[in-house]
Amino acid sequence: MYRLAELTKTQRTRLGWTMMIVGTLLLTGAVLWIHFSSLPKTIFVDGVETPLVVNFFNWIPRAWYWKALGYLGAFATSQLLIGGAAVAWVVGEKMTWARAAFTAFLTWIELVIIFGIVPSEWLSLSQTDLDWSPQKIALAVPSWLMLGNEVSLSFAALKDVISGGYHVVMLGAAAVFAYQVQHLNRPRKAPEKPAPVSPYGRPLIKGGS
Secondary structure (H helix, E strand, O other): OHHHHHOOHHHHHHHHHHHHHHHHHHHHHHHHHHHHHOOOOEEEEOOEEEEOOOOOOOOOOOOHHHHHHHHHHHHHHHHHHHHHHHHHHOOOOOOOHHHHHHHHHHHHHHHHHHHHHHHHHHHHHHHOOOOOOOOOEEEEEOHHHHOOOOEEEEHHHHHHHHHHHHHHHHHHHHHHHHHHHHHOOOOOOOOOOOOOEOOOOOEOOOOOO
């Protein structure tokens, strides 16, 4: 945080625009990756199963894990894009009504991504590609631990546990970030000078008059 605030305006502008340009290009690539990795490997033509061939993008592998990799890439590049906008136009600048409104807009986009889009896509992936249904058992607790009763955890419940844990972690991370950003424009603390040492190896202490 301190190093970011110590950059000059020109350096912040160059860094911010570089992050936004790279983020935009990579985000476009991630969205294309997600779309084409979601396509089925084969389709039925006149009752015959035929490999699905897509021009130009047929080289993209198709499976749920490749689609999940695209989701991770899209999230990372979206953070790069939003961070670049903040560095270029918010950090180190005098806060005005227009800049405050723009900062609030960036914050709203970030919250929508973290607490709206990411959980929604996770639920969509787990319910469709992974097929985490209530009928599938993820974990069975030994009956001797439950006084002879059968207790199990379905994949549907595990999906909700992961979603709930994600929200708790991200809420904590947002609180820490909100606290740390308050120190962005504060000067860095100067390192303390060591106390002088006497020829006998003992620290010298200035006495009173």
